[in-house]
Each structure stands twice: as C-alpha cells, then as structure tokens.
Amino acid sequence: MTATLTDRYVHAATRWLPGGTRGDVEAELRERIADTVAARGDSPAAEREVLEEMGDPLRVAVEYTGREPRLIGPRVFMMWLRLLVLLLAIVPPIAAAGNLIGELTDGGDVIQALIGSLGVAFMAAVQVSFWVTAVFAVLDWTGALEKEDADPWTVDKLPAGTKAGQSWGDTIASLVFLGVMALLLIWQQASSPITSDGDSIAVLDPDLWSWWIPVVLVLIAIEVGFTLWVHYGGWTWTAAAVNAALAIAFAAVTLPVLASGDFLNPELVEHLGWSAATVDDVLQWITVGVVIVTVWEIVDGVLKARRSSVAV
Structure with a gap:
C-alpha cells in the first residue's frame, strides 16, 4: 500500500x-x-x-x-539529534578498534587491551556528545542558523516511506544489555569477586579466551550495529532474518561448549567444592536458558516484523 x-x-x-x-x-x-x-x-x-x-x-x-528542548532549541534540536546519533554510531567504535589494534600490535595483554578500548570508546562518546552539543548550543543562542526562510520546508522533504523504527527505549535497553554482557565477559576474567589467597578466580574456563569469548564479543559488536540498524529502519522481514541468524550463531558456538563441559573454570569448581553432578546440573540449566533465549529472540523478531508489515 x-x-x-x-x-x-x-x-x-x-x-x-x-x-x-x-x-x-x-x-x-x-x-x-x-x-x-x-x-x-x-x-x-x-x-x-x-x-x-x-x-x-x-x-x-x-x-x-x-x-x-532548553539547551538546544526546537529549531535545531532534531538536526542536532540526527548528527549526534550518527557520530556516536561511528566515532567510538572506530576509536576503540584503533586502540585495540595498537595495543595488540605492541604486544599488550588481550584483556587489558579490551578494557582499555572500552574506556577509549566511552571517552570518545563523551567528547563527541560535548562538542556537538556545545557547537549547536552556540549556533542556536547566537541565531547563526536563522536562514531557514532561504530554504523553506516543503512536503518534498518528507521521508519516502513510513517504516517505523524501533523506539529509543527499546534501543537504549538493548545497547545497555549488550554493553553489560561484554563487560561481564571481560570482568569475570580480570576482576572476579571470587578469590582464593587474594587471587581472583575466573568464572569461565580461561581456555575459552582462545576462541569462544572473542567470537561472542564479535557477535555482541554485530548485535550493536544491528540494534542501531533496526532503530532507524524498523523491523522488516530482512531484519527478522538477520536477528534469527545472530541468535542461531550464538547458540551454535555456545551449546557445543556447554555439552563438552569445558565452560566453567575448573579452579572455580574446585574452590566451590562442586561435585561432577552439580556441575552437570548447572551446565544443563545454562543450556536450557540458551535454548529458551534463542527461540524467544527468533519468535520476537518475527512478531515485530509481522506487526510492522501489517502497520504499513
């Protein structure tokens, strides 16, 4: 239609x-x-x-x-918001990637490099937010953008479609969740609250840093990009397919690790005094959780795409 x-x-x-x-x-x-x-x-x-x-x-x-809007007036508020979101989607990831590559090239520790790169991304986001906001505030207060009559608004400037993007609330919640998951993966290795003789004990098997944890971090990074894509483009059948592929990819790399039993840190298991039966029970519950989340992610994406297609 x-x-x-x-x-x-x-x-x-x-x-x-x-x-x-x-x-x-x-x-x-x-x-x-x-x-x-x-x-x-x-x-x-x-x-x-x-x-x-x-x-x-x-x-x-x-x-x-x-x-x-107070700091940024309504005349330029949306212009400011569009530019800020665009720059936040581009600059922090590039800054973090550059820092990570530099640290690893210099022979730095992988975990410390990841933590440092997250800090660089955060600082880049703060700097971008501050300077973009400051520039627009000055332009708005001084009236430097008062030339709109030279290019009046017409209906020809309307967006071509009406596909509704994901709400800011859902987008922010997804981004926060993904960020927390990435930090937890790194934190449990670097600063686990479980200690023995003053030394922290990682929750997950340290050998997982050889492939599983890096792969999951990459999937999380892709999920961040996907979340921003859905925010602007809305839930389409293509988006639902990509969402399903990401969910299946996470399950495909996680379920074999859980099935092998090489998921929890053996040192942690020994420290807690867990028996083999207890470890099996914990891994089975985690497996069930992964399956439920995977199925829910796929179904949720399909339902959102269906609602979006009916609305259009």
Whole structure:
C-alpha cells in the first residue's frame, strides 16, 4: 500500500518520540490534518497545501509534546539529534578498534587491551556528545542558523516511506544489555569477586579466551550495529532474518561448549567444592536458558516484523 503525504508527515513527526507518547501524538495529528483537509475540499492539492502550512513535522511534534528542548532549541534540536546519533554510531567504535589494534600490535595483554578500548570508546562518546552539543548550543543562542526562510520546508522533504523504527527505549535497553554482557565477559576474567589467597578466580574456563569469548564479543559488536540498524529502519522481514541468524550463531558456538563441559573454570569448581553432578546440573540449566533465549529472540523478531508489515 502506497503511503499518502499524511502518512509520511505523521511518520516524520512521530518517529523520534518515545513509544508511550508516539501513539497519542499520531492520533491527534491525523485528526487535525483530516479535519483541515476536509474543510478545504478533501483533495490531494488541499492535503499538500495543509501540510506545507503546518511546516516542519519535527517542530509540530515538539508543540504537541509540550516539552520544548532548553539547551538546544526546537529549531535545531532534531538536526542536532540526527548528527549526534550518527557520530556516536561511528566515532567510538572506530576509536576503540584503533586502540585495540595498537595495543595488540605492541604486544599488550588481550584483556587489558579490551578494557582499555572500552574506556577509549566511552571517552570518545563523551567528547563527541560535548562538542556537538556545545557547537549547536552556540549556533542556536547566537541565531547563526536563522536562514531557514532561504530554504523553506516543503512536503518534498518528507521521508519516502513510513517504516517505523524501533523506539529509543527499546534501543537504549538493548545497547545497555549488550554493553553489560561484554563487560561481564571481560570482568569475570580480570576482576572476579571470587578469590582464593587474594587471587581472583575466573568464572569461565580461561581456555575459552582462545576462541569462544572473542567470537561472542564479535557477535555482541554485530548485535550493536544491528540494534542501531533496526532503530532507524524498523523491523522488516530482512531484519527478522538477520536477528534469527545472530541468535542461531550464538547458540551454535555456545551449546557445543556447554555439552563438552569445558565452560566453567575448573579452579572455580574446585574452590566451590562442586561435585561432577552439580556441575552437570548447572551446565544443563545454562543450556536450557540458551535454548529458551534463542527461540524467544527468533519468535520476537518475527512478531515485530509481522506487526510492522501489517502497520504499513
């Protein structure tokens, strides 16, 4: 079904809003547009005229929410947000990768290199956020961007489609979860809270650093990119297929390790005094958890893609 100008306008106005607010604003905005267009003859020309009179849909969204941005004014807020998100998706990963390559080239310890690279990524994100925000704040306060009349907004600037991206709440939750998982994998080796004679005992078998943990960290990095992709592009059947492939990939590398019994650190097992039966029970429960999460991830992606396709 081809999206109308109203569909594209409402999508552009609500795509950046949180899920709870998005539905209310969309309903009110559609009603307002429909009533105004009907009063002018209910024709394509009237629809175009009404939308151009309403102006930039992002500003209309700010008006509806009643929460006008303070540090960065509504006139440039969305421009700032788009640029900031783009740079945060590019700069920190590149900085972290560069630091990691440099540390490993110099013969540094892998774990320390990973921890240092995460710190570099964090600092890069802080610097990008600060300087982009500072520049836009100065431009907004000084009125340096007041030349919008030279290039007025028209409906020709609306996005071509109406595919709704993933909400900020879901995206942030996913990114935080992935970040925590990556940190836990590294932390359990470097600073485990379980100690013996003052030395920390890793939870997972240290031999897993030879392949399993690096592979999982790579999968997590891919998941981060996938999460950002879904945030902007929405849940499509292609996204559902990629999501399923990532879930299956994680299960494919994890289940054989669990089945082999070479998952927990033998030193930890000895320190805790676990019997072979106890270790088997723990590994079986972890296996069940991995299977459940894998199936849920696949089903959840399919359901989201189906809802998205029906909505369009």
